[in-house]
Amino acid sequence: MDRKNNEADLEEIKYYIGTKKTLEEMPKLKAFQPFAAEVISYLNALSKELLRNKKAKVYPDVVTFGFWCRKAAMEELKKDYTDKIEHRYGRGIAFHIAPSNVPVNFAYSMVAGLLAGNANIGRLPSKEYEQVDLIIEAMERTLGNPKYENLRPYFCLIKYGHSEKITEYLSALCDTRIIWGGNQTIETIRRAALKPRAIEVTFADRYSMAIINADQYLEAMDKEKIARGFYNDTYLTDQNACTSPRIIFWMGNHINEAQEEFWKRLNTIVEKEYNLQGVQAVSKLTTLCELGATHQGVHQIITKNNLTIRVALEKIEEDLMDYRGNSGYFMECRVKNLDELLPLCKSQCQTLSYYGVDLSQIEEFLRNNRPQGIDRVVPIGKTMDFELVWDGVDLIERLTRVVKIIYDN
Amino acid sequence: MIDYEKILNIPPYAYDKKEKEAFLTEILKDLTKHHYQNCSQYKGILDALNFNSEAGIRSYQDIPFLPVSLFKKLELKSIKDEEIFKTMTSSGTTGQAVSKIYLDKETASHQQKTLVKIVSNFTGSSRMPMLIIDCPSVVKNRAMFSARGAGILGFSIFGANKTYALDDDMNLNLDAIETFLEKHQGKPILLFGFTFMIWQHFYKELKKQNKKIDLSQGILIHGGGWKKLQNESVNPQAFKDALRDVSFIKKIYDYYGMVEQTGCVYMECEEGHLHASIFSDILTRRSIDFTPCDIGETGIIEVVSILPKSYPGHVLLTEDEGVILGEDDCPCGRSGKYFKIHGRLKNAEIRGCSDTYGPQK
Structure with a gap:
């Protein structure tokens, strides 16, 4: 691909959280272990931020998401994984492609990616939704707290039009690609190659x-x-x-x-x-x-x-x-x-x-x-x-890698 | 069974509400029975809708209506395959499913006769030299008619010395037009075309070339809908004014019709109202429960026609929205309902987890 053209195409990306630099630096980030304490703490703060927002109260989907992010809820989810996560680490970069017409889906997908320990690129729905704006605002504000500053590089939320070039760039960058949305979307996105070791999770028409x-x-x-x-x-x-x-x-x-x-x-x-x-x-x-x-x-x-x-x-x-x-x-x-x-x-x-x-x-x-x-x-x-188990897929398992350690007795 | 020869000789706007109701109910009842017996899919549909028998029909309003899009999904016919005389298709854009309408000789011939009856009520019965505002290639394949081709061929019966105003690349053929006009100078001429084609390839081209032609003796009949022109904010009056500006034409008649009920066109009268003839009718229904709307109340358009015998298309629910303006009292003097079409039903934004990239319908 012509490098200049490539640059020009990438200019079309609109950043909602993060910058071009965030994307470029992502491959260098260290993955977390699943249910890392700082991630759970961040989500709890995000939850408070959302639930305190009066504007969010009219959207049951935003409120539900807010509740889901509470520390207590996360600890409950973690219980299912206690025995499984000791040697697990996030796979690296997760690229989430959210459906255009379920406003809060991107947020759940992102959080699943975070909980598994990944850095996350989220492609937001093309349509405008106030729910999306509210959640992004809350995420941004929470990241603004110095306590969570170290998590900022793990967030990149973007929008872009029907650009194959951008999809190709992001697909070549990520370690896991998660496509929410119909069969047609999956077919289109799949034309963009992944890295040899990258994997894909698709949620097709059901x-x-x-x-x-x-x-x-x-x-x-x-x-x-x-x-x-x-x-x-x-x-x-x-x-x-x-x-x-x-x-x-x-x-x-x-x-x-x-x-x-x-x-x-x-x-x-x-x-x-x-x-x-x-x-x-x-x-x-x-x-x-x-x-x-x-x-x-x-x-x-x-x-x-x-x-x-x-x-x-x-x-x-x-x-x-x-x-x-x-x-x-x-x-x-x-x-x-x-x-x-x-x-x-x-x-x-x-x-x-x-x-x-x-x-x-x-x-x-x-x-x-x-x-x-x-x-x-x-x-x-x-x-x-x-x-976290959706469509027969355990997202925590799928978005992590396991280090196999054999003890020498 | 139905005596079409006799029926089609009745003047097309002769009946008032009461007469028309009885007339249509009797024929449409017979057609319902006919299709129920001869089209297993139609029977399946009526059974699913709990329709017991035509004996219970008190008015043609009671007959179940089939959504027109069914003709895109199913091959509905009440004749044997060897009786198919021609198949008409709607002119969908590439990639879209098209309606398929199966005609035998009898139904095809009734469509043509009915069209003549209705249209000559507006144009007079003598043939006129005809200028078709389209390209010649659109009627070439006669076995598989598109709605455009069928419309042109259907209306061609009113014309002599047919000339096409556009070439096959949709360019304005000014030479042909001028030769045609010279030859028939001073005589009434008939013009026919599709609303959008006329606007795009005839009017705009004349305007661009700053050319005026004399069609003051012309009668223009056009149809096909306003969807594309609405996108360009051209309303019927602006359309007429614009054409008058470049061609001095006085008589312009829009019509409403669809390939699923060819023949029964709804012509626009001198008052600018679309009219139902006795061979067909318009009903408007409410979205919430499909009960009939009152006069003046906007609803989904249902069309009924006595012609469809080779296929079960006699009672159809369209995807158009419109309003009945009145019945038997149009100042133009024609009996029957007169109405206005607002356009296609607004496409709902259906929620759910569908395609990120899916085509926006």
């Missing part, structure tokens, strides 16, 4: 499902909370996140009553809080028609309006997820046992959220059938909660 035991649900005292949780799992992201359930499986004896109650409560929230646009209404009808045209035993269940489209299925077919909808479009199917879910538990299947279903039953199902998919099993309402 789909998710939910399962509810009707009888347990009917007995639940906290139906409001379940409805709110399910709303957050779905409508909050236009039911278009990888984690949003597209199909609900119902088990138990009193399915009709449970469904009626479940959808009625959800509708109360949706009517108040969700804004459905014309295109979304048409798109949901289109999805339903396509499914009906190509599959037997499909019936729309009449709802009050287009805010929620419900589709009853008589059987579960392998290609159903090619006909998944968003913005409040739910397929539903009654199942007697979990094995019936198998046709959909393919590698693309990410999260199975549940209510009232015996976990040991789900675990047994996974052990017996060993499906390629289902990387997460979480209660309804928790699908969006970030965890």
Whole structure:
């Protein structure tokens, strides 16, 4: 690559934290060990900074992130790794490519990189979000504290347009590349080569499902909370996140009553809080028609309006997820046992959220059938909660290297 | 079954609300039954929508509407493959899926006849010399029609001595235009083209060359939508004014129509209103529950047409937004609904973890 051109291309990088020099110096940095005390202390200070900010209070996603960064929470996370981290060190430089439409995702990815002990380059979403600004401000202010000055070289947050040259430069710089976002993004970014020893973590397009035991649900005292949780799992992201359930499986004896109650409560929230646009209404009808045209035993269940489209299925077919909808479009199917879910538990299947279903039953199902998919099993309402093990990948493990030491007895 | 020969002889703006309602309901009911029996995918869709039987239809408003984009995703037809006479496609930009509309001879012929009935109500029935504001190559492949080619061929029936105003590189062919105008001096002439093409390759070119031509005897019919012109902030009145400025043309008629319901065009009258003929109708529906809008209330446009027999496209929900201005009371004297199209439905910014680099639709 022509050196001059290269320089000119790199001028297009906009720095939000760090400078050109930060990038250049990064390869010389020493990696931390996972859950290093100074990192946890910094995150705790960041958490305080965020939670004290009045402007941040209107954004539940920012508040959740703030809570997640607390020292107590970090110590809790650390417990899972106590035995594993003694000889682990960050791999070096982690290059995070955040999705354009989940504002706080970049922050979780960055923090995972930090916790694992890496220096981090974060490519921010191209779209403007106040959440992003708030978090960057808080990060910057916390770094301003002399106590954390030594962490500053480990932060570089940037934005750039569709520049292959910049992606190539950063990819050649990093030891781990983390791509969040759809298959198309992964395909584009992958054209840029990594260093021979560098590795990549990709979070590709996935789909998710939910399962509810009707009888347990009917007995639940906290139906409001379940409805709110399910709303957050779905409508909050236009039911278009990888984690949003597209199909609900119902088990138990009193399915009709449970469904009626479940959808009625959800509708109360949706009517108040969700804004459905014309295109979304048409798109949901289109999805339903396509499914009906190509599959037997499909019936729309009449709802009050287009805010929620419900589709009853008589059987579960392998290609159903090619006909998944968003913005409040739910397929539903009654199942007697979990094995019936198998046709959909393919590698693309990410999260199975549940209510009232015996976990040991789900675990047994996974052990017996060993499906390629289902990387997460979480209660309804928790699908969006970030965890260090995501999509079947343990980020702390993946972003560190292990020094193998053999003792001479 | 439906006696098209008889029906298509009824004057296109003859019925008032009540007559038209009964007329359309009867025919569209029959068509629904016909497609249900002859197109398994249509049957699947109606079954999924819990549609029991056409016996329950009290008005054509009750018939399930299919989103037009289904014709891009599915091959919907109610005829056998060997009966396909021609396949029409929408003119999507490269890479986009296009609608595929399968026609047999009968449906194709009804489309042509209906178009003649409707348009001659505005132009008169005698043929006129015709200047097509497009390039000749757009109609070359007759087996696979694009919407543009189909539109030109469809409207060509009103013209004689057809001349193309653009060459195949979309340059203005001034020589051809001048020869054409000289030859037909003083006589009424018909001009046809797509709104954006006319603006981009005809008007702008004349303007650039500082050239004025005399089309004072001309009748211009144009369609294809305003999306691109809206981007350039050109509204219908500005369009008319600009054309009058370079060509002195007085009669300019926009039309609304789509390849999925070819033949049933909605012509703009002298008052600047788009009109539904008796062969088709417009409904507007609310996003929240698809209930019909009131007159004057903006909604999603549904179109119904009595022509689609070879494919189940008689009741469609478009991706356009518009408003019905009135019914049976347009000052131009034509009965039926008259309306205005606002344009495509606004694209929602769907959230979720999609592509960083994904195409921004």
